[in-house]
Amino acid sequence: MKPARFDYIRAGDIAEAHAALADHGNDARIIAGGQTLMPMLSMRLVRPKIVVDIMHVAALHGIAASGADIRIGAGVRQAELLAWPGLAEHLPLLHAALPWVGHAQTRSRGTVCGSAAHADPSAEIPLCLLALDATLELSSRRGRRRVTAADFFTGMMTTARADNELIEAVRIPKKPAGAGYAFNEFGRRHGDFAIVACAAVASGDTTRLAVGGVADTPALHELGALGGKELDDALDAFAWALDARDDLHATARYRRELVRRMGRATIEEARACRD
Amino acid sequence: MPRLSAAERHTVRFTLNGRAVEAQAEPRMLLTDFLRHELGATGTHVGCEHGVCGACTVEIDGVPARSCLTLAVQADGATIRTVEGLAPEPGRLSVLQEAFRRHHALQCGFCTAGILMSLDSYLRSQPDPSEQDLREFLGGHICRCTGYVPIMAAAMDAAKRLRESPSDV
Amino acid sequence: MSSVANSTQWCGQSVERVEDAALLTGRGRFIDDLGVKPGTLHAAILRSPHAHARLAAIRTDAARALPGVAAVLTGADIRTLSSSLVVGVKAPVECWPIATDRVRYVGEPVAVVVAASRYVAEDALDLIDIDYEPLPAIVDPVAALDPAAPVLHDGLGANLASERAFRYGDPEQAFAAAAHRIAVTIRYPRNSCTPMETYGLVAEYDAAEDAYDVLANFMGPFSLHAVMARALKVPGNRFRLRTPPDSGGSFGVKQGVFPYIVLIGVAARVTGRPVKWIEDRLEHLAASVSATNRVTTLEAAVDADGRVRALAWDQLEDVGAHIRAPEPATLYRMHGNLTGAYDIHHVSVRNRVVLTNKMPTGLNRGFGGPQVYYALERLMQRIAVELELDPVDVIRRNLIPSGRFPYRTATGALLDSGDYVKAFDIALKDGAFASLRERQAKARAEGRLYGIGLTAAVEPSVSNMGYITTALTPQERRKAGPKNGAQATATVSLDPLGGVTVNVASVPQGQGHRTVLAQIVADDLGLMPADIRVVTDFDSGRDAWSIASGNYSSRFAAAVGGAAKLASGRIKARLARMAAAQLNVGVDEIEFAAGKVRARGNPDNALPFTRLAATSHWSPGLVPVENQALRETAFWSPPELTAPTEGDEINSSLCHGFIFDFCGVEIDRVTGAARIDTYVTMHDCGTILHPGMVAGQVTGGFAHAVGAALYEEFAYGDDGSFLTGTFADYLVPTAMEIPAPLILHLETPSPFTPLGAKGVGEGNCMSTPVCLANAVADALDLDAIDLPLTPAKLAGHIHGAERAPPQRPAAARTGKGRALHGVGEARVDAPPETVWRMLLDPGTLAAIIPGAHGVAKVSDTHFRADVTLGVGPVTGRYKADIRLSDLDAPRAVTLIGVVTGALGDARGAGRITLTADAGGTRVTYDYDAEIGGKVASIGGRLLDGAAKVVIRQFFAALVRHTGGAKPGFLARLFGRGA
Known part of the structure; x- marks a missing residue:
């Protein structure tokens, strides 16, 4: 269980990373924290010609408040964000969800943007980015663009990133006054990818529920101010629309049921903590 | 840094347990293999090579991390601590190691190095952990022998002793 | 030597382990930590992606041409230089360590690459090109019996590899007379204790002597030494098998490295170089060994008050793709114990062994016990439910009464000692069973799903090497010659400075054998444990051993510890005679204490132990030969371990501990997750030699059992595809999932072992899965429930029918295949x-x-x-x-x-x-x-x-x-x- 051969380059700046991506396209793989890429390399599921290490690019580091957003660079590790003093105030949903990402021993290396790039449908970070209407900053030699999380996650481990593009950062809107947030997850063991994870954002008369672990991508549903049986019906329709996965760990029917029940509980929790 | 070619071996240098070390590695070599078979630091063990079991946990630049999920070339220039660097001096065990021995917190000892490296780091940042927090942290490791009960006891005991005598290691 | 005055009894104390300082400082000596000879090559194995397929063509040219590759071996090469592994049933069927004509399970070896490094060897695996012609696969053991099912081994003509029927007492009469007949049918799943260290070995072949030398983290039983030597086509004395000083856990599983010893041994012979192979985790999960899965129907003849008069067992054992030695041992290990902890006189048994397209099975902690007790203790709960009795009363009423030990079970086991009723009553009281019932009542009043489970079990240890022959008919056994006993060995030697060394063939995998042996011998010779050096790395060319040697069947404390006591006693007797002559007192006046050998009535009349112990090296001329003390090897095989009788009664194990467990489990109404609220486990494992290690064995076994009950399963798709190939899908519980059980003890020493000790490490793997299942069945009011108790499975009993979809339905399918x-x-x-x-x-x-x-x-x-x-x-x-x-x-x-x-x-x-x-x-x-x-x-x-x-x-x-x-x-x- 050893990786196949590849070249390695430690990019010193963004241009160097862009150059490697431009030259090799899908045969190049960015490594940041490596917590997901490394097992795939060792199992030879992924066989890049070149691995581009971006963790020494100074411009990719740092968490910054930028207008209404918090900008998290591609070099920011999950543990670093979890320890960031502004997290609970500005990004309370991530404050609740990050402890569910792997284990302390993997959060220490794994990056926020790396989790987004990998786009595992059961991962917590893509789910939160979707719930929070975050934007990904992509760049290549040819230019820069921004893609919303809703447009970014296109399928099972598949994203809108072009082969020559680097995720430079993710921008997440700061918590608006009065919004309430909640996160719940169920997995077989603590630290596992979710069987079902729910993230809810409630603000005024709007309620957004995002669920992960159920379908090939995290999915978002707007539930407005619905309550009572109407909310149950809406969640039921959402659950059925998800094309829920049936696997070793849980049936599709089970996943749908958790969307209904855990989804409702999460919405109520988020509404209750609106301030 | 120049591009390192796939088929060649390259010099990798870092600080291991306070000493500068170097050896040769292909870009694809895992840090576990580099530590164990190139540098001879065999105290770090390999349990799954896919980042789940925690046996290979070492401290990289001050934080616990899976060495099987790290390339040797990524570690170039880093500061690494392994289980061989835990004891304060030859013939004397650290407070944590002593607690493990006292509580029978190891049986086969294969997973132990990784757990010690995790806990050593954790207790420095969280000297007074709750039982639940400690359990959650320990949840990043698999032990097949002990059932975790004595490990929890040893870790709580070590935390207490370190709080009472902070100058101990 | 550091002996100081002491009157301490070391056995019974939780002394610190001598093993730990090295293990805690990264100085363990596990197989992959040891250096290898210059020029050693590294092997990697190509494995089948198919559950069942004919090997039409294997093209290895590109792999052979890769720089760094020394050899590529396929089944044809292995057939040339070795012979089939011996199979444990009388059937025209072979068992090779690599596929020869077809593959029969996902993960089966198909080719071996030997190269300069593991990395290069894996590169070469990618270059091997194989044409498979897929065949229909059979996964389910019941379906495998269908005459129309695909047949795995043509020589057998069907998938049924062995069938035997047994009858003890008069079960027909008991069933005819019974007030009630109550039955359960269970399907026990596959799982494994997955030690943290995988298999590893380094093999060398000496062409000049036609001899193999293999270092492997094998754990025994060494009956397999004979199997390996025969497969490698050398006499036993030309197959030298050694083990490293440390091994990273086994729990039975490292028995399964033995086919790889043959495979890599041949690779070493072909290349003329030492060859090292370290199994990786993916290989381990797909193709090491699994515990057997079993389909059991168990019926009881029951009196109106819940008293069980007879049992009728029907066991269908699934050993996977090959009958690999020592199978079908899993099925017969418990044969003497099919009545559990109960006084039941009439038993009928039908045992069938079937082959399917799954990983071959082998030793695994509990070895047959989990499968048996899951059926028996689910049945006891069903009896209570169906007859509306208290399960506590049903168990108590059926326990073997106090004062009846040694007790001969209907199927032949001789239960050595115990007081089951007393242990049961103590557990209920000290474990606060009454308050658990109150807790349950309160939870239920609040609308929560809370159940209580109970289990009584007998934990056998020190297995009889003859039990496996119960799979043969009496006629077949007569022809083959009787097999019985369980030779344990230990050697105690004195060095020229009077130091004491103990060598054993117990092959520890983390259980602290060195510490306990030091305690035993220190007590015997009046020394400190630190004075005793214990060597447990094993060498078949130098150590005393026999087929029963090794680390299995919880035999260490009872058998190996006992043999060490005997060997030490023989040294001691010689030293005592020597001392009596020098101190001018009678031999019966001599005592060993505080590092001295002295006259009991006059402690000043004494010799330092070291001086006396060195005498036979330096001055043999001064000591009569019969008093000379240099080295003693004890072989001990208990006379109680006799061969199966003509009536198929078998005392399958020497020692029998008693376990009584109860627990409270709550099920989450939303997620279906089972939470262990409280768990009490009572053990009578005879004399306790080291309380700390006994506690570790119990908590460790308990954790394995919780894994088997709630999380772990080797799952296969209907097409035989293997679905749990990583630790992300084969779910081993962590500290977050394992609570601390309350452990209680009663000590009734075994009269059959030198120290009164019995095994203790496997019991919870037998008792705990069914105890938790009984609690879940109680919580959800279920008649039947199989493992693992996954949230989705339990939720299916809670959530009720699903609302119809609002639009056109997707095709409804369930299952866990691909x-x-x-x-x-x-x-x-x-x-x-x-x-x-x-x-x-x-x-x-x-x-x-x-x-x-x-x-x-x-x-x-x-x-x-x-x-x-x-x-x-x-x-x-x-x-x-x-x-x-x-x-x-x-x-x-x-x-x-x-x-x-x-x-x-x-x-x-x-x-x-x-x-x-x-x-x-x-x-x-x-x-x-x-x-x-x-x-x-x-x-x-x-x-x-x-x-x-x-x-x-x-x-x-x-x-x-x-x-x-x-x-x-x-x-x-x-x-x-x-």
């Missing part, structure tokens, strides 16, 4: 005739098959293509073979596709129907696909995603190609994995 099913439709702006022509045209196919590099037309209805497929970053090149059938131009056609590649394989069939629709065509399709191979084992959900993507891409491209792409086309598709 079967995919989907339907879809699209409208195309071209008439059916045009679409039809396109479907049969290679040019169109090349354009619409996702990732196709070109399509070759074999015939009008048969095409081949090279395709690149993938999901996200996981891509690979595959060969696609596509056939069209059931052509109904221009209305309908069936597409059958087979895709094979390094990452996996898929086969599927889709029916495409074309209907004219307002100048265009409505295309509808309905497909089924099955996916197997490497990715199925390590990332099944990836594959499901990939297959869905590929199928959608195919139809999207078809629509695009015909010029009919419609907005929202993809949105109208729906398909789902099932």
